[in-house]
Amino acid sequence: xxxxxxxxxxxxxxxxxxxxxxxxxxxxxxxxxxxxxxxxxxxxxxxxxxxxxxxxxxxxxxxxxxxxxxxxxxxxxxxxxxxxxxxxxxxxxxxxxxxxxxxxxxxxxxxxxxxxxxxxxxxxxxxxxxxxxxxxxxxxxxxxxxxxxxxxxxxxxxxxxxxxxxxxxxxxxxxxxxxxxxxxxxxxxxxxxxxxxxxxxxxxxxxxxxxxxxxxxxxxxxxxxxxxxxxxxxxxxxxxxxxxxxxxxxxxxx
Amino acid sequence: xxxxxxxxxxxxxxxxxxxxxxxxxxxxxxxxxxxxxxxxxxxxxxxxxxxxxxxxxxxxxxxxxxxxxxxxxxxxxxxxxxxxxxxxxxxxxxxxxxxxxxxxxxxxxxxxxxxxxxxxxxxxxxxxxxxxxxxxxxxxxxxxxxxxxxxxxxxxxxxxxxxxxxxxxxxxxxxxxxxxxxxxxxxxxxxxxxxxxxxxxxxxxxxxxxxxxxxxxxxxxxxxxxxxxxxxxxxxxxxxxxxxxxxxxxxxxxxxxxxxxxxxxxxxxxxxxxxxxxxxxxxxxxxxxxxxxxxxxxxxxxxxxxxxxxxxxxxxxxxxxxxxxxxxxxxxxxxxxxxxxxxxxxxxxxxxxxxxxxxxxxxxxxxxxxxxxxxxxxxxxxxxxxxxxxxxxxxxxxxxxxxxxxxxxxxxxxxxxxxxxxxxxxxxxxxxxxxxxxxxxxxxxxxxxxxxxxxxxxxxxxxxxxxxxxxxxxxxxxxxxxxxxxxxxxxxxxxxxxxxxxxxxxxxxxxxxxxxxxxxxxxxxxxxxxx
Ligand code: SF4
Ligand code: SF4
Ligand code: SF4
Numbered sequence: 001x002x003x004x005x006x007x008x009x010x011x012x013x014x015x016x017x018x019x020x021x022x023x024x025x026x027x028x029x030x031x032x033x034x035x036x037x038x039x040x041x042x043x044x045x046x047x048x049x050x051x052x053x054x055x056x057x058x059x060x061x062x063x064x065x066x067x068x069x070x071x072x073x074x075x076x077x078x079x080x081x082x083x084x085x086x087x088x089x090x091x092x093x094x095x096x097x098x099x100x101x102x103x104x105x106x107x108x109x110x111x112x113x114x115x116x117x118x119x120x121x122x123x124x125x126x127x128x129x130x131x132x133x134x135x136x137x138x139x140x141x142x143x144x145x146x147x148x149x150x151x152x153x154x155x156x157x158x159x160x161x162x163x164x165x166x167x168x169x170x171x172x173x174x175x176x177x178x179x180x181x182x183x184x185x186x187x188x189x190x191x192x193x194x195x196x197x198x199x200x201x202x203x204x205x206x207x208x209x210x211x212x213x214x215x216x217x218x219x220x221x222x223x224x225x226x227x228x229x230x231x232x233x234x235x236x237x238x239x240x241x242x243x244x245x246x247x248x249x250x251x252x253x254x
Numbered sequence: 255x256x257x258x259x260x261x262x263x264x265x266x267x268x269x270x271x272x273x274x275x276x277x278x279x280x281x282x283x284x285x286x287x288x289x290x291x292x293x294x295x296x297x298x299x300x301x302x303x304x305x306x307x308x309x310x311x312x313x314x315x316x317x318x319x320x321x322x323x324x325x326x327x328x329x330x331x332x333x334x335x336x337x338x339x340x341x342x343x344x345x346x347x348x349x350x351x352x353x354x355x356x357x358x359x360x361x362x363x364x365x366x367x368x369x370x371x372x373x374x375x376x377x378x379x380x381x382x383x384x385x386x387x388x389x390x391x392x393x394x395x396x397x398x399x400x401x402x403x404x405x406x407x408x409x410x411x412x413x414x415x416x417x418x419x420x421x422x423x424x425x426x427x428x429x430x431x432x433x434x435x436x437x438x439x440x441x442x443x444x445x446x447x448x449x450x451x452x453x454x455x456x457x458x459x460x461x462x463x464x465x466x467x468x469x470x471x472x473x474x475x476x477x478x479x480x481x482x483x484x485x486x487x488x489x490x491x492x493x494x495x496x497x498x499x500x501x502x503x504x505x506x507x508x509x510x511x512x513x514x515x516x517x518x519x520x521x522x523x524x525x526x527x528x529x530x531x532x533x534x535x536x537x538x539x540x541x542x543x544x545x546x547x548x549x550x551x552x553x554x555x556x557x558x559x560x561x562x563x564x565x566x567x568x569x570x571x572x573x574x575x576x577x578x579x580x581x582x583x584x585x586x587x588x589x590x591x592x593x594x595x596x597x598x599x600x601x602x603x604x605x606x607x608x609x610x611x612x613x614x615x616x617x618x619x620x621x622x623x624x625x626x627x628x629x630x631x632x633x634x635x636x637x638x639x640x641x642x643x644x645x646x647x648x649x650x651x652x653x654x655x656x657x658x659x660x661x662x663x664x665x666x667x668x669x670x671x672x673x674x675x676x677x678x679x680x681x682x683x684x685x686x687x688x689x690x691x692x693x694x695x696x697x698x699x700x701x702x703x704x705x706x707x708x709x710x711x712x713x714x715x716x717x718x719x720x721x722x723x724x725x726x727x728x729x730x731x732x733x734x735x736x737x738x739x740x741x742x743x744x745x746x747x748x749x750x751x752x753x754x755x756x757x758x759x760x761x762x763x764x765x766x767x768x769x770x771x772x773x774x775x776x777x778x779x780x781x782x783x784x785x
Contacts, residue, residue: 034357038350041569043605044444046436047662047698050670063440072699073364073438081362081440131363136301138363140378141387143410146361221400226441229358234351235433235442240665242605243623249609251348252569 005201012199012209013191016182019213026220027228035232041249049240056239063236080127087121088153091160098179115164122157125150145222152215159208170202272416273330276461279420282312287716289723289759294731296695296724298367299376306377306720311427312713314464319471323571326460334459335414339396341458342451345567346397351447352567356393358441359383365435365443370701371428374720379425382435382445388412388421389448423461426452428717430706431565432658437698446707450567453708457566465711469562473575478524478558487511487554490527498540502779507544509536509552512586516551518543519583520627521559521603522594523746531767532749535595538770539627541777545641546634550592556582559599560746564606565707573610576602580611590614590621592630595768597659597745598707600626605664628677628744629667631773635683641778647685650740652772653732654678654690655725655752656700657745671697677744680769684776689736695728705751722755730761742769 050056062068067085071078094110094117097103110117129150132142162168181187181197190196199206218224231237239245285308313329314320320327331337346353365382367373372380379385395401395411406413431446453463472481482490488511495509510516520539526532543550556578563572583591591614593603603624615622634640654677666672674697682688695701704721705714732738741756743749743766753766 030357035350035354038347038353040350041348042609043664044351044447045664046433046442046444047673048670051665051668055670063442067440069438069442070362070364070440073368077362077364135363137366137378137381138361140301141361141363141366141381141383143361145410221398223358223360226358226360229354230441232350232354233358233442234354235436235444240670242608242664243613244668246612247609249569252573252610 006194006196008201008206009196009199010191010194012178012206013182013187013196015210015213017188017191019216023216023219026217027225030220030225031228031232035229039250040234040238041251043238043240043242043247044234045238045240046235047240049236049238051239051241051244053239056237060231060236064230069236077131080124080131083120084124084128087117087124090117091121091157098176099183115161118157118161122154122161125154125157129154149215149218149222149224152211152218156208156211156215159204159211162204163202163208168202168204170200170205174198174200175205270332272332272334273328273460275416276330276419277313279416280310280313280423280461282310282713283308284713285309285716287719289719289726289755292726292730292759292761294727294734296373296727298373301378301381302376303378306371306375306380306428306717307424309428309714309716310424311709311711312464314462314467316468319468320462322475323457323462323467323471325457325462325467328460330416330419330460334419338414338455338459341455342392343397345451345454346393349447349451349567351444352451355386355443355445355448356390359386359390359443360440361387362440365439365445368435368438369429369445370432370434370704370721370724371430371717374704374723375428375717377428379421380428382429382439382443385425385429386443386445386448388418388425389452392418419456419459419461422452423456423463426456427463427709427714430658430702430704430709430721432702432706433662434658434699434701437662447567449707450565453566454568457568463708465713466562466565466708469560470571470575473558473560473562474571477555477578479560479562480524480527482524482527482557484554487524487527487557491552494527494533494536494540498537501537502541504544504779507540507779509540510550511552512554513549513551514586515588516549516586517589518548518550519556519579519586519588519591520550520552520594521556521579521582521591521599522552522627523560523596523599524558525560525746525750526594529746529750531753531771532746534771534774535768536770538768538772538774538777539594541774541779542627542631542634542640542770545777545779546639551586551588553582553586555585559593559596559603561599561602562708564598564602572602572606576607576610579603579607580614583614583617589618591617591624592627593624594627595744595746595749595770597657597747599746600744601659601663604666626666626676628680628769629672631770632667632676632679632683635680642684642776643778644684644686644776646776647772648687650685650772651687651689651736651738652681652685652740652742653688653729653736653738654681654696654742654769655703655729655748656696657743657748658700658702658706660744661700662698677742677769681742681772684773689732689738691728691732691738695724701725701728703745703748703751704755706747710747710750718751718755719758722751722759725752726755726759726761730759733761739765740772741766742772743767744769
């Protein structure tokens with residue numbers, strides 16, 4: 001193993017572990033300590049909120065799966081945003097083929113459309129960027145962080161697509177082996193013992209993975225937490241029955 | 255000790271400067287806003303930065319109310335930054351809504367054109383997300399580790415400064431906490447919660463807005479928003495009773511006061527006692543009770559339905575005001591509690607009262623919860639307990655303004671759309687002709703009247719004129735297209751605001767009134783045919 005491959009391997013191992021660890025711990029911290037633990041003193045559900053729990057769940061499902069609330073606001077953002085989230089989800093599902101063996105049929109089936117989906121994903125992202133620039137009201141509140149997230153994801157999708165071309169295609173067997181090796185429970189120890197899992201020697205792949213890990217690390221400290229935060233949103237997750245069922249304010253003890 | 259004193263003094267010196275600076279920045283100037291032409295169309299304006307930055311409400315400076323409310327006297331406190339952050343920390347720990355909403359906004363822009371104040375003023379800081387960002391910037395700087403580590407520049411944050419306070423004071427008093435933005439937000443981010451928190455933080459450092467807090471003080475200590483003493487209330491209500499007896503020629507129609515053992519305790523905003531058009535609804539309520547043959551009483555102890563404590567995240571204020579209703583219900587040994595026409599009062603009574611004091615379960619077990627007068631009246635109408643002559647309202651084509659605090663809040667009648675259907679049901683029960691305004695201006699998408707949640711003061715007239723634009727446009731559309739000539743309301747603030755805005759926009763003031771005003775006109779008294 002030459003020095004440079006060693007360094008690359010160490011780097012690739014380290015970002016994956018750090019990325020996943022920061023993501024997991026940060027995410028759990030945020031959700032548990034900040035969202036879950038903070039009390040909600042009063043009932044503030046919002047119309048159209050159901051008066052029973054199953055209705056509330058249905059409404060939230062509508063929001064999460066079909067962006068119902070957003071669809072009332074701006075059609076363009078709703079459509080582009082939904083396509084972005086949906087295709088992004090499909091791409092993540094598609095990547096499970098590196099982790100699950102044997103690969104489930106559904107995921108293999110996705111493979112046929114993968115390029116098309118990635119293309120749609122990329123276009124939706126670009127539209128979102130353009131919208132941020134051109135819509136004067138959104139532009140007014142947009143900050144660097146908002147572009148950063150979009151650009152990083154664009155980078156991920158772009159490098160991902162690049163790897164499908166003959167020229168940049170990494171050795172798929174090597175990728176698989178790398179992932180499996182990282183999954184080995186002793187792998188972090190190996191890495192610390194200066195025997196990192198061998199990463200495929202492909203620059204595009206390195207960029208792709210680096211960006212993904214960066215996104216993971218960034219995730220818990222950014223607006224991306226909207227993904228988990230939504231479920232704690234009191235205007236959406238409280239049952240609309242304040243007169244029938246007493247909601248207790250945990251810090252009101254008089 | 256001596257040392258302490260000198261540092262104290264110098265600190266005092268600095269902060270006095272800070273106080274002078276802030277006072278200069280938020281000085282009240284009288285600003286006139288011109289009404290726009292009514293075309294019936296709600297246009298989203300192009301942004302005009304700082305176009306409404308000069309509009310600020312007056313400060314409360316009277317010592318006694320401030321002391322009673324527990325807020326600093328004499329303007330900005332010397333160590334304001336410390337107090338500010340401590341208060342903000344406290345609220346972040348007590349209110350998940352605030353914490354979460356500061357955390358998860360993605361600045362998608364879906365809410366940017368939804369606020370009536372933005373539509374009216376074109377000031378980009380009146381876009382809900384921009385308003386919330388005023389607080390979010392402080393949050394990122396002082397309450398995230400990135401901000402603590404890197405400083406405001408790299409986290410898009412704000413350091414505390416007198417200018418920031420002035421921005422807060424300006425724009426958190428150009429939000430009527432109407433929650434319209436929240437309907438369209440993909441995560442339900444409720445800017446009202448953030449505004450409430452911001453106002454309490456401003457209070458804690460000594461920037462206390464006059465209108466809201468004067469009223470909170472009066473409601474807590476005297477018992478009603480107008481500060482009427484017991485005998486004044488009795489006089490006012492006796493006058494109402496005399497009027498009623500005279501106009502209806504029915505000698506036994508009454509407005510009972512403090513009558514122990516009555517079936518119903520009726521609470522309503524004190525404005526209903528004599529303001530116009532509010533009082534017309536009071537006649538309506540009395541007629542309904544009379545005709546239904548249900549004994550009722552008003553209370554001098556709980557002489558106010560409204561609860562301005564809701565408008566700021568100071569739970570104690572709200573609770574103290576609400577407590578009066580609870581106490582009165584117990585004292586008077588009533589069987590049920592019914593609330594009159596008022597938006598935020600209804601929100602507190604129905605959503606919060608149960609949390610603060612538990613159910614009224616010592617009342618009649620069939621009515622362990624406060625009821626809305628519209629629930630009550632509609633029930634009577636459905637049972638045929640009221641004789642109605644709809645033709646009495648034939649001169650009107652009625653439309654209804656959904657008051658935000660009712661429309662976007664809670665169930666009424668136990669169903670999720672009850673708050674739309676029940677008031678409309680009452681109107682349809684007493685009028686022949688009813689038309690809705692355009693869809694995007696009613697029900698959960700209703701536009702605020704422009705003066706809700708503490709912006710009804712005369713000092714806020716500029717905000718009021720601009721904030722009323724969407725509602726005025728929607729009404730003029732319905733007027734033009736469907737011949738509507740009466741706007742029915744169920745909120746005292748809406749009534750006060752719109753009866754002033756209608757003439758401002760060139761529409762007769764008489765076209766505004768309460769739902770029970772219509773009921774009162776249509777009800778045929780005396781001719782009872784049994785329940
Ligand atoms: S709609 Fe919600 S998430 Fe989007 S900018 Fe407004 S508050 Fe933020
Ligand atoms: S709560 Fe109402 S007034 Fe306040 S920002 Fe939202 S839409 Fe505007
Ligand atoms: S005054 Fe009426 S319209 Fe305005 S915020 Fe209150 S309930 Fe809504």
